[in-house]
Amino acid sequence: MTTEQFELRKARRWPWLAALAVIILLAIAFWWWRGHTQSQQVVFGSTLKIHYEPAMAGEQRIIEYINQHIAPDYGLKLEAVGVQDPVQADRAVAEGQYAGTIYQHQWWLKQVVDANGFALSTTVPVFQWAFGIYSDRYSSVQALPNGATIVVPDDSANQGQALWLLQRIGLISLDPAVEPRTAKLKNIVGNPHQFVFKELDLLTMPRALNSVDAAIGYVSQFDAGKVPREKGILFPPAPRTFASQLVIGTPYLSQENIVKLKQAFSDPRIQTWLKTTDDPLVKDVLVPVSAE
Helix, strand or coil: HHEEEEEHHHHHHHHHHHHHHHHHHHHHHHHHCCCCCCCHHHHCCEEEEEECCCCHHHHHHHHHHHHHCCCCHHHHEEEEEEEHHHHHHHHHHHCCCEEEECCCCHHHHHHHHHHCCCCCEEEEECCCCCEEEEECCCHHHHHHCCCCCEEEEECCHHHHHHHHHHHHHCCCCCCCCCCCCHHHHHHCCCCCCCCEEEEECCCHHHHHHHHHCCCEEEEEHHHHHCHHHEEEEECCCCCCCCCCCEEEHHHHHHCCHHHHHHHHHHHHHHHHHHHCCCCCCCCCCCCCCCCC
8 A cells, every 4th residue: 555545545534533522522512502492491380399309218208198198288299109219210310201209318319319310409408318227136236245146237328327326325436537428338447246237228228137147228118028017126316417308409499390399398287297197107216306
């Protein structure tokens, strides 16, 4: 091949590369425009879909209570929608398919937004999940032996809550340079009882209780796993920082019916009902928002 032929082929290649780059840029611009236009076109009416996590049956009851007793006072009707996949649910809220969701606390939302870039905002604390330590072998935290095997949630947001609990009751120490509510096992700097920690999915945890010394998680999930409440050896007051939030797509916050939705979820009757209800799916499972 002559130098002239090589240069000719090289010259012919550049227009194709340039065209490919233009196509990629146009595709990116189109998807951004589509998402932006979609959010601009969504206008919520007075019937609003609110997402809950099906594994947390009490969340559905809260939405139903608000729909029956509170939403009509604000000119709204609520429809509870259960979707198990949290990322799918948050995407649906960000895109305006649902008006909001109540399944997550602010620390869970942070990890979802950091990973996916969804435009979502916390608005109103709604309730708190009862959270504690369970054991099939011991009747108190003080009875846990040195070297006990303790199961904690495997997701970072809820693992932080478990480790923060253990630090608050003096069983471990966490790196002071780390925000304790987002701590991970690697951030434990003091473990005087030489506990052995294992990570498990929250839904799997109840089935593993008889094979470990203790497990830390939500009452609702141990209830769902048919673990008696008597197996709970510590139920500390739920800290406000882990309260469920009414999460709404950021582009829609100022819409009239979304403002009404936030007002409905701020109604004090919700906290009163949480204190007084005898509904077994809610009582001592989902508790009122604490002051601290």
